[in-house]
Ligand code: SF4
């Protein structure tokens with residue numbers, strides 16, 4: 294991700310450990326005075342080798358491992374994996390289980406978007422909004438703890454269904470919480486659109502046109518704030534999104550303010566869909582039995598994570614362990630837009646621009662293999678490298 | 692601008708009279724949810740016999756390989772559980788455990804249950820391997836003695 298045109302200019306290196314965000318990443322900003330003229334991002338400090346680790350674990354064990362790819366959107370990872378594995382194994386999951394999964398997914402989206410609202414406000418120096426939004430976020434955290442047993446890694450899914458049920462009492466607390474959050478969300482929408490000190494930091498900053506968003510392959514709310522009509526929940530409904538649909542939230546402004554508005558508006562969609570699910574929760578079983586082994590096959594699974602499209606590729610080989618699992622998280626798609634948007638802005642805007650894509654560092658650090666044609670001058674075999682090394686040192690000796 | 696500052700200050704002013712949201716942990720503890728998954732306990736029947744029959748199903752189910760069970764035969768002189776076998780060694784490595792609750796679901800006798808304790812920090816790795824003595828709930832007779 295390079296966009297450093299003027300290498301002779303002053304470069305400010307930031308990170309990998311830095312106070313702006315809580316996760317490691319290295320940034321180099323070329324500046325002309327206070328104005329950023331180019332930016333380079335280096336990722337990969339929190340690569341954990343999860344994909345490789347899945348190959349030595351059983352299908353069931355991987356569910357828990359993959360749930361831990363991300364600490365914020367953990368359930369959506371487990372769900373994407375479950376949907377894929379269930380397709381591989383040819384299971385049909387009971388409608389009640391799918392609806393409960395969708396319920397937890399949407400609750401998780403609320404928690405993720407509110408977390409982001411707080412973080413982004415904090416980057417803008419608006420710590421009051423940060424504190425208030427995180428205080429209110431506790432409501433949804435408590436709901437999730439009550440529903441699933443844990444605040445972060447819910448373990449609500451099992452292969453073939455869900456582990457938890459929703460009873461009348463749970464329904465009541467969820468609805469109460471959602472009502473409270475809806476009231477607060479109206480307030481936050483008001484704040485992010487009208488508070489002039491805050492709007493000065495967001496309106497017209499980091500404007501991304503629809504063409505740029507599509508060029509860099511942006512996904513999720515970041516893309517929708519630039520008018521890209523893409524939401525997997527609508528484009529390719531999974532879980533119970535056919536019965537309990539959401540409406541797409543779009544904004545065409547493409548600036549930071551639009552990203553705030555889109556994410557806050559999406560909260561209302563989540564509230565609406567949670568109410569719909571709780572109102573008409575299908576009756577029936579919670580899970581079907583999952584076979585231990587899966588015959589040789591491959592599949593993909595796409596879901597809409599809070600940050601955008603999450604993509605899983607799964608390959609089975611007839612044993613109880615997967616042959617290959619490939620994960621493509623939404624943050625990696627959105628990161629490309631940051632260097633493009635940075636140029637021309639104040640250095641002080643950089644944390645906000647970065648936070649605007651709602652980056653998640655650890656979940657996007659995966660290995661990328663680039664396939665090049667064999668006769669490409671940049672592809673070197675081991676033998677060629679060795680010969681090059683030998684002749685290089687011979688030259689030097691002389 | 693002035694109007695907005697006043698609007699903001701009015702929120703601050705109103706919030707001043709609300710009780711604080713912060714919980715002064717560890718003096719005050721927030722109750723956990725009914726379904727909370729904390730530290731495990733090995734349960735007993737009302738008559739004091741251990742529920743665990745040493746079948747190792749929990750260990751097989753555990754995605755993190757955190758449980759180790761070694762079973763032994765019950766004899767009439769030394770009876771721990773109602774069945775033929777009991778768990779002679781039962782260890783959970785709390786450093787490995789991810790508190791998923793799969794062991795609880797796998798257990799045929801509802802012996803291992805994730806309870807409400809979440810204060811598991813320790814100074815050494817060794818002390819985080821919980822043995823059967825630590826996990827097993829006290830015998831009902833012992834509770835009466837101390838009470
Ligand atoms: S809670 Fe999960 S990780 Fe912990 S011991 Fe039980 S099955 Fe293993």
Ligand code: SF4
Nearest residue numbers: 743744746747749798
């Ligand atoms: S705790 Fe339950 S599953 Fe584990 S060995 Fe004992 S009886 Fe078997």
